[in-house]
Amino acid sequence: LERVRNKPPLSQIFNISDFEYVAKQILPTGTWGYYSTGSDDEFSIRENHYAFGRIFFRPRCLVDVSDASTETNEIFGVKASAPFYSTAFAGSPMAHPDAEYNILRACGRENIPYLIPFQLSFPLNEFMESASPGHQNFHQVHFYTRKQVEEGPEYLGKIEKEYPDIKAFFINVDLPCLGNREKDCKIRAALDPSVDDEISVFASLDTRYEPLTWKDIDRLNKSTQIPIVLKGVLSKEDVLAAAKLGLGGCLISNHGGRQLDFAMPPIEILAQSRKLLRENGIQDKDFKLFIDGGIRRGSDIIKAICLGADAVGLGRPFLYAMATYGQPGIERAISILKEEMLRDMKLLGARRLSDLNEELVDIESLKFKGISSSDYLYNSNYTQMPPPPFRKRF
Numbered sequence: 001l002e003r004v005r006n007k008p009p010l011s012q013i014f015n016i017s018d019f020e021y022v023a024k025q026i027l028p029t030g031t032w033g034y035y036s037t038g039s040d041d042e043f044s045i046r047e048n049h050y051a052f053g054r055i056f057f058r059p060r061c062l063v064d065v066s067d068a069s070t071e072t073n074e075i076f077g078v079k080a081s082a083p084f085y086s087t088a089f090a091g092s093p094m095a096h097p098d099a100e101y102n103i104l105r106a107c108g109r110e111n112i113p114y115l116i117p118f119q120l121s122f123p124l125n126e127f128m129e130s131a132s133p134g135h136q137n138f139h140q141v142h143f144y145t146r147k148q149v150e151e152g153p154e155y156l157g158k159i160e161k162e163y164p165d166i167k168a169f170f171i172n173v174d175l176p177c178l179g180n181r182e183k184d185c186k187i188r189a190a191l192d193p194s195v196d197d198e199i200s201v202f203a204s205l206d207t208r209y210e211p212l213t214w215k216d217i218d219r220l221n222k223s224t225q226i227p228i229v230l231k232g233v234l235s236k237e238d239v240l241a242a243a244k245l246g247l248g249g250c251l252i253s254n255h256g257g258r259q260l261d262f263a264m265p266p267i268e269i270l271a272q273s274r275k276l277l278r279e280n281g282i283q284d285k286d287f288k289l290f291i292d293g294g295i296r297r298g299s300d301i302i303k304a305i306c307l308g309a310d311a312v313g314l315g316r317p318f319l320y321a322m323a324t325y326g327q328p329g330i331e332r333a334i335s336i337l338k339e340e341m342l343r344d345m346k347l348l349g350a351r352r353l354s355d356l357n358e359e360l361v362d363i364e365s366l367k368f369k370g371i372s373s374s375d376y377l378y379n380s381n382y383t384q385m386p387p388p389p390f391r392k393r394f
Helices: 016-026 029-036 043-054 100-110 124-128 146-150 152-162 182-189 193-203 214-222 236-244 266-279 298-306 316-348 376-381
Strands: 084-086 137-141 166-172 228-233 249-252 288-292 311-314
Touching: 016 029, 016 316, 029 182, 029 316, 043 266, 043 298, 084 100, 084 316, 100 124, 100 316, 137 152, 146 152, 152 166, 152 214, 214 228, 228 236, 236 249, 236 266, 249 266, 266 288, 266 298, 298 311, 298 316, 311 316
Parallel strands: 084 311, 137 166, 166 228, 228 249, 249 288, 288 311
Antiparallel strands: none
């Protein structure tokens, strides 16, 4: 609590990682463990971010970028101020008492979509009453039982009828079982049982999801006019299969590194998938691609757009912003990403998102994982980026 009282003012937050630093200092140990954990040895969670560092820009000069803009073209009828959205995650009440309300309102004010979680902390009808007029969003869906799968068309139909501003369903397809979130388990095992009970609401090892098949997805897709996006696809072959099935798109994601460790970074699969789709005559406008995982800068978003993403999702960054500063923190995080994107687009020589393409990036190093060299003379003189200062030393 003393650290909360002495946390840096919001004006001292200059980038997305600053929120994570503050959150690590002020969140309870168990909460931080649940939010930050990956699976097994956590190679995937680290590679999600490191992969972006292997992509370099090839900027063009002498382009008039005075009126550059981050606004998107319509994605399932959604026109946003920037090509990113807040993705769905569980456990928001441990970060802030207003939980997902913070995200919905911040996204509404900044005009970016929110992937509203199925595991919402509030009744959906009450929650949607707080949405800004005309604010268009997506809805994440998963199933715990076979009965829920069978009744899925009725559920999707109810959402379609009652919430016209929900423009796509993102259905989890990467949950045949939970990944081994070992770090989280070890941290919680050392906590007081009453504290662990609170976290277990969101992180119970007994949680089971109903595995889905292509037959289930085909049936759900035929039951609704709202586009269905497969959330958690990890191979270009499955992306192509989804397109041939007539789905709306795929969210390439390894669940933030929380499911299968050593799953490939989504940005790599994105580069492969868009190429395969075009080779099979499937155009960008007909099938949408999204990615999430490891995105921490506006430049990361730009790299994803260059490689064929229509939009990208961020989860932990907005969670940390909410945990530390509530709704104003999320709004600040969104604003930082927009500012970084706009500046980097100008430096890259791009006026619109449609100008971002493969010619502006060099991905030759993308396939080289775990290879690094160290220049001791350079590193010894390098001044590290300072974190935001707390008002009092701890």
